[in-house]
Amino acid sequence: MGEVSLLNEAFQALTIILDPMRFGYLLLGVMIGLVLGVIPGLGGLVGLSLLLPFTFSMDPYTALAFLLGLQSVIATSDTIPAILFGVPGTVGSAATIMDGYPMARKGEAGRAFGAAFTASLIGGLWGALLLALCIPILRPAMLYIGTPEMAAICVFGLSLAAVLSGGSLLKGLVVACIGLLISTIGEDPQTGTLRWSESIYMWAGLPVVPLALGLFAIPEIADLVIQRNTIARSAGGDTDTSRGQWQGVRDVFRSYYLVLRCSTLGAVLGAVPGIGASVLDWIAYAHAARTEKNAAETFGKGDVRGVIASESANNAKEGGALVPTIVFGVPGSASMALILGAFLAQGIIPGPEMLTERLDITYTAVWSVALANIFGAGILFVFARHLAKVALIRIGILAPTVLVLVFIGAFQGSQQWGDLFTLLVFGLIGFAMKRLRWPRPPLILGFVLGGLIERYMFISVERYGASWIWERPIVVALIFLTLIGVLGPMIRGFKKRHDTEQTRTKSTFGFQPQKLDADLYFAFVLTGLFIAAIIVSSAWEFGAKLMPQITSWTAMMLLVAYVTGILFFKQGIPAAAGSHRSMQSLDKTQGRPDVHFDIVVDFAELSSREILRRAIIYFGWLLFFLGLALSIGLLPATFFFLVFYMRFAGGESWSRTLGIAVGLWALIYVLFHLTLFVPWPQALLGAWFPELRSNAWLNLF
DSSP states (O other): OOHHHHHHHHHHHHHHHTSHHHHHHHHHHHHHHHHHHHSTTOOHHHHHHHHGGGGTTSOHHHHHHHHHHHHHHHHHHTHHHHHHHSOOSSGGGHHHHHHHHHHHHTTOHHHHHHHHHHHHHHHHHHHHHHHHHHHHHHHHHHHHOOHHHHHHHHHHHHHTHHHHTTTOHHHHHHHHHHHHHHHTOEEOTTTOOEESOOSGGGTTOOOHHHHHIIIIIHHHHHHHHHHTOOSSSSTTSSTTOSHHHHHHHHHHHHTHHHHHHHHHHHHHHHTSTTOOHHHHHHHHHHHHHHHSTTHHHHTTSSOHHHHHHHHHHHHHHHHHHHHHHHHTSOOSSHHHHHHHHHHHHTTOOOSGGGGTTTHHHHHHHHHHHHHHHHHHHHHHHHHHHHHGGGGGSOHHHHHHHHHHHHHHHHHTTTSSHHHHHHHHHHHHHHHHHHHHTOOSHHHHHHHHHHHHHHHHHHHHHHHHGGGHHHHSHHHHHHHHHHHHHHHHHHHHHHHHHHHOOSOBOOOEESOOGGGOSHHHHHHHHHHHHHHHHHHHHTTSOHHHHHHHHHHHHHHHHHHHHHHHHHHHEEOOOBGGGOSHHHHHTBOTTTSSBOOOOSOOOOOTTOOHHHHHHHHHHHHHHHHHHHHHHHHHOHHHHHHHHHHHIIIIISOOOHHHHHHHHHHHHHHHIIIIIIISOOOOOOOHHHHHOGGGGGSTTGGGO
16 A cells, blocks of 8 residues: 555544544543543553443444543553652553652652653654554564563563662562562462462452552652651742743753653553553663663652653553554553454454555544643643642641542452552552662562563463574573673672772671661561472472472572672772761662662651651551441541541641541542442441441442
8 A cells, every 4th residue: 555545544534533523522531531540540441441331332433532532641640649649640650750759849840740741742642653654564573473572571671670779789689579479479370279379369369550559659658647748848849830841841852862762662562462551661761760871870869851761651652552452453451452342342353454444443543642642731731730739738638638549549459358458568568668778660560570471481381392592583682681681780880899990998708797787687588488488389380380489599599699798798998988978878789879769758857766656657547547448338438537637647627627528538439439330348337237238328338
């Protein structure tokens, strides 16, 4: 088909999508998507599941515009809670927290918004453009990619844990192993063995939503509660002006090459089925941390380039995920599976004819993604000035409001009580890791990629034997890049220490009991965890125990190396680092400045005892919320938790407390109960008084 014919098809599709009725549905989908992205834990799956039945009576073009309008802007609006609260609106915005949230704390929320929305817009348009240009080109390449290549891609993605670990390489690799081990929870798909599954809830594995919210949201809110401060430490930032937004826009255009690289990365990896939004933002963030100038010193501390990298990849993935969906009928993500369902319901069969006879449908999808990104970013630019003011709300009001949304969002993982227990367990783990400076990003990376690695490796071995590792060129190249990614930081650090011309104090080897601290005790706990995993999994069938055994033994070796380096090896110090302050800033395992890609909070004058006391009170409130939900139901508990926390922990007046609690609870009731029809789990009150659940109003219990 010639270029003129392709252009004609593209303009014809634009005419179709600009029909007033279809364009109106596109905008409606955009508005719904923006709302869903702001609420933690919701996302494309919830929105698409809700709206899919309404598309059955629409024509194919309208249905596609409606659904893609919603899906295309989720990754734009989920930036808002990530930047303002340190809470990922969806799992795809977790990496945005790393620099966006510190920017908000410095009064630069407007600048972070401007950079995020602009990067999202360009990324979305770039993804749509690549989708339009590359579908015919990518088809033969996609046909060549098999399970060995998929496994190698996932392993390469896991190697980026070395970058996300910052200066704590061994720590980061151990944390990635924790994520891999957690990903094996549930029924092994190959042998049917139940692994680490003490309850029915765990049989299907842990859902990623409560895990991600617990790991990142709960600790960030804890820091605000401990500090007893607003998100923006002063009102003098740019939270109430548009100046900061335009500065963020200029930042994006100054970093245009980074935007194009990360957008291309998001679009290409988004086309690989199974990779998903949970990983793409971290891959883009790690790429930027590895390639951008001075990134090691500034990333994780409020560098706008970190926001730009993750957000441009996030939105570009939608165009990429449509490639396998349209060309092969293989969903590029879970959300695309519902889009595929809409295709089939409309009588559209994905395949080669989508590139020939049905180019009008294909280009309608392209225009829907492009226009949705334009209007979504435009709407957020208009309202960002007002949204940024949320950073000035008192913590006594902000904390319970966000926590209620986090709890309800986490419940969307599998809509079971276990989601809330998972949220609190990983919230405590995330808080401990943050305080002890164990990097959290590698855990989510290992968790998301673990299941994919195990599945693809099993299929590859079953089909090709062990030869798939060295007989397929793409696999060999990716394994080589993986080794470089993991070993490179070690080699560079070693070379840097030994090639310098400056004199050093002599390195010594011997037991140093003064190094025994909370950090090492945490390492001992992890060692016990992996030893227990080795013992328990040794009794399983070979296919079920392979992944846990390899992961646990690898983690054990890394932990032994880390503990030995701390307790027995004293690195020589450069003569230039003679001051006490500069020596304190050296990483204790690398002998160089500690690069830490995580949000670091300085509690200033607070003592360790006071920090611990406030943390215990905070987690006590979370346990109170959980206990209240188990007793009277999750939705009724939200109202009482809001009232009790704002009045007694936040010290707000009764009038303000009741006004906010009633308004917020009514909004939650309308959205989740009346609109989304969330099936609330039965509480103890409902079990004791079954007649409560027979009433349309009282069935909340």
